[in-house]
Structures are given as C-alpha cells and as structure tokens.
Amino acid sequence: MDDFSIDKVVDTRGSLCPGPIMALIEAVKLADINTVIEFFFEDEQSVKDASLWINKVGNQLLVNETVDGYFRIVVKKVK
Amino acid sequence: MVTKIVIVGGGSAGTITANLLARNLYKNITSGKVIINLITDSPDHIYQPGYLYVVFDKARPEEITRKQKDLLDPHINLFIDPAVNIDRDNRVVVTKSGREFDYDYLVVATGSRIVPEDVPGLQEGSYWFYDMQSAIRLREALMNFNGGKIMISMGIPHKCPVAPLELTFMLYDFFKQKDMLNKVQLHYTYPINSVHVLEPVSNWAVREFERKGIKYDTFFNMEEIDPVKNVISSMEGDKFGYDMLITIPPHKGAQVIEDSGMGKNGWVPTDKKRLFNANYENVYVIGDTTDIPISKAGSTAHFQADVVAERLTSIISEGNTSIEYDGKVVCFLESGFDEATYIWFNYNTPPNPSPPSRMLHWMKLGYNRLYWLTARGIL
Numbered sequence: 014m015d016d017f018s019i020d021k022v023v024d025t026r027g028s029l030c031p032g033p034i035m036a037l038i039e040a041v042k043l044a045d046i047n048t049v050i051e052f053f054f055e056d057e058q059s060v061k062d063a064s065l066w067i068n069k070v071g072n073q074l075l076v077n078e079t080v081d082g083y084f085r086i087v088v089k090k091v092k
Numbered sequence: 093m094v095t096k097i098v099i100v101g102g103g104s105a106g107t108i109t110a111n112l113l114a115r116n117l118y119k120n121i122t123s124g125k126v127i128i129n130l131i132t133d134s135p136d137h138i139y140q141p142g143y144l145y146v147v148f149d150k151a152r153p154e155e156i157t158r159k160q161k162d163l164l165d166p167h168i169n170l171f172i173d174p175a176v177n178i179d180r181d182n183r184v185v186v187t188k189s190g191r192e193f194d195y196d197y198l199v200v201a202t203g204s205r206i207v208p209e210d211v212p213g214l215q216e217g218s219y220w221f222y223d224m225q226s227a228i229r230l231r232e233a234l235m236n237f238n239g240g241k242i243m244i245s246m247g248i249p250h251k252c253p254v255a256p257l258e259l260t261f262m263l264y265d266f267f268k269q270k271d272m273l274n275k276v277q278l279h280y281t282y283p284i285n286s287v288h289v290l291e292p293v294s295n296w297a298v299r300e301f302e303r304k305g306i307k308y309d310t311f312f313n314m315e316e317i318d319p320v321k322n323v324i325s326s327m328e329g330d331k332f333g334y335d336m337l338i339t340i341p342p343h344k345g346a347q348v349i350e351d352s353g354m355g356k357n358g359w360v361p362t363d364k365k366r367l368f369n370a371n372y373e374n375v376y377v378i379g380d381t382t383d384i385p386i387s388k389a390g391s392t393a394h395f396q397a398d399v400v401a402e403r404l405t406s407i408i409s410e411g412n413t414s415i416e417y418d419g420k421v422v423c424f425l426e427s428g429f430d431e432a433t434y435i436w437f438n439y440n441t442p443p444n445p446s447p448p449s450r451m452l453h454w455m456k457l458g459y460n461r462l463y464w465l466t467a468r469g470i471l
C-alpha cells in the first residue's frame with residue numbers, strides 16, 4: 014500500500030505529440046505545491062527522461078515501477 | 093421537429109464544421125428541419141499561420157484576414173456575440189448580450205489563447221507573434237535590430253508545435269539576407285530534452301542547428317523574465333542573458349470553458365476517436381480546445397471538423413454513425429525562406445519528415461492561399 018494519496022492521474026499512453034514529457038512537465042507546472050501526480054508511460058525512454066527532469070527541477074519521484082508492460086511513476090511537487 | 097445545431101467559435105474548426113454541415117444538410121435546412129447557429133466573438137477570421145509571414149514582411153495583415161460572414165454558407169446563422177456560459181444539462185448557450193441559444197447538438201470550437209501573464213516579466217520583456225498586433229510589433233523590432241543575442245523560448249502547452257522551429261529557421265534566413273549573421277547569435281530553447289516533441293523532427297532540426305551555428309538548450313521551461321536586466325530564468329535553474337527575447341507564451345483554452353465548468357484551464361475532456369465530451373454525447377469538441385494529447389494545429393482542427401460534420405450528418409439523417417477520428421495531423425514546416433519539409437502522423441503512425449525542398453515550400457505558400465477554400469468546406 015502506498016503511504017500517500019494520488020491527487021491527479023495523467024495517462025500519456027498513445028500520446029505522440031505533444032508527447033509524454035511535455036504532458037508531465039505541464040501537469041507538474043500547473044499543480045500546487047505538495048500535489049501528488051501519477052503518470053502512465055508506454056515506453057522506457059519516457060520514464061528515463063521524466064526522472065531526469067524531476068531530479069533536475071528538484072521534485073520527488075515517489076514510485077517508479079513497471080505494471081503489466083507499461084510504466085507507472087508517481088511524482089510529488091515540492092518546488 | 094426542428095433539430096438545432098449550435099457551434100461556438102468561428103475559427104478554423106467551427107467554420108469548417110458549419111460549412112460542411114450546411115452543405116450536407118442543405119435539404120433539411122431549406123425545409124426548416126435543421127437550424128445551424130454559429131456563435132463567435134469577432135467579425136474577422138484570421139489565418140493564424142500567416143502571422144509568421146507578417147513577422148518577416150512576407151504577408152500583409154489584410155492578406156490573412158477575411159470577414160467571417162463572407163466565409164460562411166448563407167444557410168448558417170452567424171451571431172457575433174461571445175458565449176459566456178454553456179449549460180450542458182439544460183442544453184443552452186448564453187451569450188454576452190444575454191441571448192439564449194438552445195440546442196440538440198453542440199460543437200465547441202473555442203480554440204486556445206495565449207496567457208503571457210502567467211510568466212512573470214514576460215509581457216514586459218518579450219516579443220511574440222501569436223496575434224496580429226504582436227506579429228507587427230516583432231516585425232518592427234526585427235527591422236531595427238542591430239545585432240546581438242536573440243533568445244527563442246516557449247511555454248507549454250502551445251499551439252502549432254512546428255512554429256518555434258519555423259521562426260528560428262526564418263530568423264536565420266532573415267539575417268543571412270541582411271548580411272548580419274556575423275552580428276547575430278540565435279539561441280533556441282525547448283521545454284523537453286530534445287528540440288522538438290517528435291523525435292524524427294528533432295533529429296533533423298539538431299542537424300540544421302549545428303550546420304547553421306544556432307545554439308540550443310533543452311529542458312528549459314521559462315519561469316521568470318527580468319525585463320530590466322534582460323535575463324530569462326528557467327524552472328530547471330538556468331539563466332540566460334539576451335538582447336531580444338522572442339517567446340511563445342503558454343496557452344489556455346477559452347475563459348467560457350472554465351466558467352462553465354467544462355474543463356480545467358479551458359481544455360475539455362474529449363473522446364479521442366468519437367470527439368464528444370465525456371458524459372455528453374450531443375456535445376462535440378474539436379480543434380485546440382480538446383484535451384486530446386495531440387498537436388494543437390489547424391490541420392488537426394480541419395480533420396476533426398470533417399469527422400464531426402460527417403458524424404452529425406449521419407446521426408441526423410440516419411440515426412447512427414461509425415465515423416471516427418484516427419488522430420491524423422499534417423504539417424508543412426518552413427525550414428527557412430526557400431525550403432520546407434512535411435510531416436504527417438496519426439494515433440498509430442509516427443511522423444517521418446521528408447527532406448526539405450523548394451517544392452514543399454511552394455506547397456505551403458500555396459496552401460496559405462487555399463486555406464480560404466478549406467474554411468469554406470470546399471478543400
């Protein structure tokens with residue numbers, strides 16, 4: 014069981030353009046501080062890019078896992 | 093019984109839909125069985141891709157502007173009176189003047205708008221080209237630019253994902269023509285860790301940037317502009333000085349969408365294939381205002397308008413439809429003043445840009461004129 018509750022879900026699967034990372038940045042940017050957002054990605058490269066950006070900006074990556082062949086990450090906006 | 097169709101928004105998506113419906117349902121309209129009301133907020137219809145050409149003095153404002161009423165089939169009722177509330181439960185649209193338009197089917201096509209006020213310092217410190225006034229202002233600034241560093245930066249989301257690259261390549265050719273390349277440094281930044289959302293386009297653009305000596309940085313999301321010191325800072329902690337800053341401000345959907353509780357930031361939850369609003373199958377949503385993860389582009393608006401017009405025609409005349417949107421988007425991308433490339437993609441097929449050529453550039457210029465036929469539902 015996760016010890017946090019998800020405030021928003023963004024499913025980027027099937028998104029070609031504007032693309033998964035654009036969707037992630039937009040969602041995090043528009044969220045209030047302390048919001049917890051769950052993202053679903055189709056490809057591993059997006060997860061790598063997402064983690065890179067989250068660390069660069071200084072937000073928290075709470076979960077990074079593979080579920081049934083796709084990828085789930087959970088981010089907490091702290092900055 | 094009369095079937096009433098209300099279309100809100102007289103831009104690309106709304107105008108094409110209205111004209112196609114008027115043609116498809118001509119007999120029903122002339123016999124009084126169908127009424128089409130188009131509600132919009134301006135008497136003028138502007139071909140927005142033309143702004144890019146206004147910036148470089150390659151189009152005059154009047155060339156890219158037509159009267160909305162001249163573009164519409166005479167069987168469509170036009171109301172220039174902005175919608176202020178859309179009540180989906182009671183099936184009524186209320187306009188600024190207080191008029192109420194009830195409907196059986198609604199098409200929401202209110203587009204997107206720039207919100208420079210969302211980035212501190214942007215309004216004071218930056219030029220942009222996403223409306224007529226700002227395109228003219230940028231044109232004048234470029235004419236008087238004596239050299240230095242030009243930063244190009246963009247907010248998310250923004251419509252027309254190819255416009256930032258087009259602007260950059262056209263700036264390069266503009267200064268080349270003026271023999272000023274030795275005095276000007278172009279510096280392009282992009283929000284994600286490539287220079288364009290579509291990987292094949294990004295790979296191509298990077299090669300062009302390197303060949304042309306255009307500096308670029310990725311993972312750059314503008315956070316603040318200091319218009320006095322001429323410094324732009326990003327969420328990622330980077331800071332760059334500039335002599336001229338050109339941005340694409342972040343976008344939101346129309347205010348009426350949020351005011352009517354139809355979607356946060358003006359983006360309306362939309363079924364990506366059938367194009368109706370969640371829980372309201374009689375409310376279609378097309379063009380920039382959908383929340384579908386796809387380019388906000390004129391071609392998207394056009395293909396979605398085709399689908400919605402066909403769906404509504406079939407539903408009204410036959411009671412059912414199987415027509416769906418496959419995610420098709422087509423874009424010509426100027427790679428300078430003389431050449432362009434071309435991409436198309438859909439939900440299942442990634443894009444593969446063709447090599448830039450003069451012919452594709454002429455096709456883009458040709459389409460800039462042919463757009464008026466598209467808007468009329470002819471092409």
Ligand SMILES: Cc1cc2nc3c(=O)[nH]c(=O)nc-3n(C[C@H](O)[C@H](O)[C@H](O)COP(=O)(O)OP(=O)(O)OC[C@H]3O[C@@H](n4cnc5c(N)ncnc54)[C@H](O)[C@@H]3O)c2cc1C
Pocket residue numbers: 100101102103104105106131132133134139140141142143144173174175176201202203204221222223251252254255346347348378379380381388389390391392393422423424
């Ligand atoms: C500089 C630039 C370059 C571009 N280049 C390209 C390109 O090369 N290729 C491409 O495919 N696309 C391009 N685009 C994007 C394209 O113009 C848009 O994606 C397209 O116009 C979207 O169509 P739409 O009908 O959804 O929105 P719009 O065409 O913007 O129309 C929305 C309409 O709704 C009206 N409206 C808003 N609120 C209300 C209200 N409350 N009541 C009534 N009416 C309302 C607005 O006034 C407007 O008329 C470009 C855009 C810009 C700015």
